[in-house]
Structures are given as C-alpha cells and as structure tokens.
Amino acid sequence: MTQGLKPTRTFVGATGIQYEIAGFGYRAVITELGACLRELEFMGRELIVSFAVDEPMIAYRGALAAPWPNRIADGQYEANGIVHQLPINEPSRNCALHGLVFNERWHLIAHTADALSLGLDLLPSIGYPFHLAFSVTYSVTASGLRTSVEATNLGTDIAPYGVCPHPYLRAGASPLNSWTLSLPAERYLEVSADRLLPLALAPVQNSTFDFRQPREIGSTEIDHAFTALRRHDGLASVELRERDGAGVAMTFDDSCSWVQIHTADIPGGGHDRLGLAVEPMTCAPDAFNSQDSVVNLTAGAVHQARWTISAIQ
Structure with missing residues (x-):
C-alpha cells in the first residue's frame, strides 16, 4: 500500500488482487x-453483472x-504506412x-477508502508496436462511481488509440426484457x-433501435454502436429502469462520441440476457481501418476519457 494512505480492504482471487472501495452507499x-470493475453495488443492490x-x-x-474498443476486422490495419497484424482473439x-x-496485470498507484488508481506500462508488441502508459482512477462520490482513464504515448510514432468500459448494467432483479431503456442516440451502425x-x-427513427423515448426492451436483440448522441452540458446518459422506476444510469463526456449497446444474448450456460452492456466508446468499431473518431496519439500526447455509473432510486 502506498505510504500515508488509509488502510483499505484487499484480497486475492482468480483475477489477482481485489481492491475494494466504498462510500455514499456505493x-x-x-x-x-x-x-x-468486478462488482458494483448501491445500498446492497447490484448495478452490474458481476462474476465470482x-x-x-x-x-x-x-x-x-484499450488501445481499441470493439473489434478490428481480420486483426489488420495500417498505421504510419505499415500494415500490422494483431492476434485474433475472436x-x-x-x-x-x-x-x-484486459489481460494485463496493473500496478497500484494509490488506494484509499473511496478511490483507487492503477497503472499499466503497455510495451510495444506484435501487431501494436506502440508504447503507451495508462492510468485509471475509480472513485465513489455522491453522484456514483466515477472512472477516468488516461493514456500517454511514450513512443516516437503516432499511435492509433481508442478506449471503452464494458460493464453489463442491471436495472434490478427482474428480467432484462421488462427493463425500460433510454438511449439518446439519433443514429446507429x-x-x-x-x-x-x-x-x-442509419437513423434510429422507424427502426427497432429507437429508444430516444424510454420504452421496454422486450425481446429486442441489440449488439450495435450508436452515435449522434443528445447531450446536456456536454454529457450523454443511458438510463435503464425497472417498472417501479428504480434502475441504473451511465453518463459520459464528449470524449466518447459512440456507445455500444448489447443485450447479452448468450444462449446456454446461464449467461443469457443477464444485463445490458453499455460501452461508451471514443471511436467507432473497426476505427483503426475506417478512421472514424480514432484518436491518433502523437509522441508525448495524452488522452483522457471519463464516465460515471450511478443508481437511480
């Protein structure tokens, strides 16, 4: 533990050290x-689908x-005039x-009762020959669990970059089909x-993916990216509610111009439609090829993205 910080609870599991933070009911x-983010609760109510x-x-x-969200077709892309081949993991x-x-061990920067900062030195590798330094800070506040991810290009070449979180939100204990979704997006991919x-x-209007006015998800299957997001004071918010009005919201700033929504249709094995994946993304799927909203980090450049998950009472 970093010297001078208050003692906090940690334990070890299959995914390494487990850092717990708490405050304001979260x-x-x-x-x-x-x-x-393995677990997130508010007043004992699960806000995300966890794992043991x-x-x-x-x-x-x-x-x-990170350093890209979603998928890259065939694992291939061109950067700085060179075609790169990434390992195929799908x-x-x-x-x-x-x-x-997601499969790297992050080191501790700071841990207090209500906040955690972790860091990662991502060295150049086959398919992604760029050197990035990451830091992520999770903090509980009265407005929810805030997350900030920062990436710095430590190399000399321009590095293509994107980031997103991948929580499966839970409005409550009832089935996903009965939850009401509010998604302020004008277009989908x-x-x-x-x-x-x-x-x-394509426009969401007259499609099965129009949730600009809140409505029940029902049997709709979604695994699409949405953009042209309506914002208030620079923030977009996706809300998920049970029939009694309680639920969960995810709010993100304009560093994320896209959001992927997935109804977690995974038949068999007990994982089908347990939660709604809400993934604010800084770029489009396959952005290393399309260049749609991709971040091109020059040498020494820093990029930051932020989002918050909060309970709706």
Whole structure:
C-alpha cells in the first residue's frame, strides 16, 4: 500500500488482487488483472453483472477495452504506412477484440477508502508496436462511481488509440426484457450479421433501435454502436429502469462520441440476457481501418476519457 494512505480492504482471487472501495452507499471491487470493475453495488443492490472472485473474467464483464474498443476486422490495419497484424482473439469472426489491456496485470498507484488508481506500462508488441502508459482512477462520490482513464504515448510514432468500459448494467432483479431503456442516440451502425462488422450509419427513427423515448426492451436483440448522441452540458446518459422506476444510469463526456449497446444474448450456460452492456466508446468499431473518431496519439500526447455509473432510486 502506498505510504500515508488509509488502510483499505484487499484480497486475492482468480483475477489477482481485489481492491475494494466504498462510500455514499456505493461499494465497488476492482481487479488487478485488467483493472476490471468486478462488482458494483448501491445500498446492497447490484448495478452490474458481476462474476465470482474465484472465476476468470466472463464475457468481458467490467473490462477496460484499450488501445481499441470493439473489434478490428481480420486483426489488420495500417498505421504510419505499415500494415500490422494483431492476434485474433475472436476466431469465430476472425477479429481482434477489445484491445490488449484486459489481460494485463496493473500496478497500484494509490488506494484509499473511496478511490483507487492503477497503472499499466503497455510495451510495444506484435501487431501494436506502440508504447503507451495508462492510468485509471475509480472513485465513489455522491453522484456514483466515477472512472477516468488516461493514456500517454511514450513512443516516437503516432499511435492509433481508442478506449471503452464494458460493464453489463442491471436495472434490478427482474428480467432484462421488462427493463425500460433510454438511449439518446439519433443514429446507429448497421453491421454484418455474421461478423458484426460496420456496414453503414442509419437513423434510429422507424427502426427497432429507437429508444430516444424510454420504452421496454422486450425481446429486442441489440449488439450495435450508436452515435449522434443528445447531450446536456456536454454529457450523454443511458438510463435503464425497472417498472417501479428504480434502475441504473451511465453518463459520459464528449470524449466518447459512440456507445455500444448489447443485450447479452448468450444462449446456454446461464449467461443469457443477464444485463445490458453499455460501452461508451471514443471511436467507432473497426476505427483503426475506417478512421472514424480514432484518436491518433502523437509522441508525448495524452488522452483522457471519463464516465460515471450511478443508481437511480
């Protein structure tokens, strides 16, 4: 523990050291492996789908996805005039999925009763020959669990970059089909049925994906990215509610111009439609190829993204 900080609770599980923070009715557990948000509760009510301390991370629950979110087609992209080949970790779609940092051990920077900062030195590797330094800070406040992720390019070449969180939100104990979703997005990204790769932007109006006015999710299956987000004071908010009005919200700043929504359709094994993945993204899916909102970090440049998960009472 960093000298001078208040003692806090830590324990060890399948995903390494487990760091607990709490305050204002919130309690969160973050893992050493991947700086993953494994648990989040408010007054004892689960706000995300968790996994057990002795289990590996399941379906990227609570993961940080960087230096790219979502998928890169065939794991290939061009940067600085060179074509790079990433390892394929989604073989069924022949894609490189959710970046590199979710399977790295992050080191402790600071840990107090209500905040945690972890760091990672991501060295150049095959397919991503760029050197990035990461820091992430989780803190509980009266407005919820705030997260800030910072990336710095320590190398000399321009590094393509993107980031997103991957929590599966829970409005409550009732089935997902009965939850009401509010999603202030004007457009969504049509994708191929077999590989979920981008095809074209389309308006949500007159589609099954129009949740600009809150409505029940029902049997709708969603695994799409949304953009053209309505904001208030620079912030966009996705809200998920039970029929009694209680629920959970995720709010993010304009560093994230996209948000991926997934109804977690995973038939078999007891994981089907347990929660709604809400993933504020700094860039579009396959952005290393399309360049859609991709962040090109020059030498020494720093990028920061922020979001908050909060209970709706």
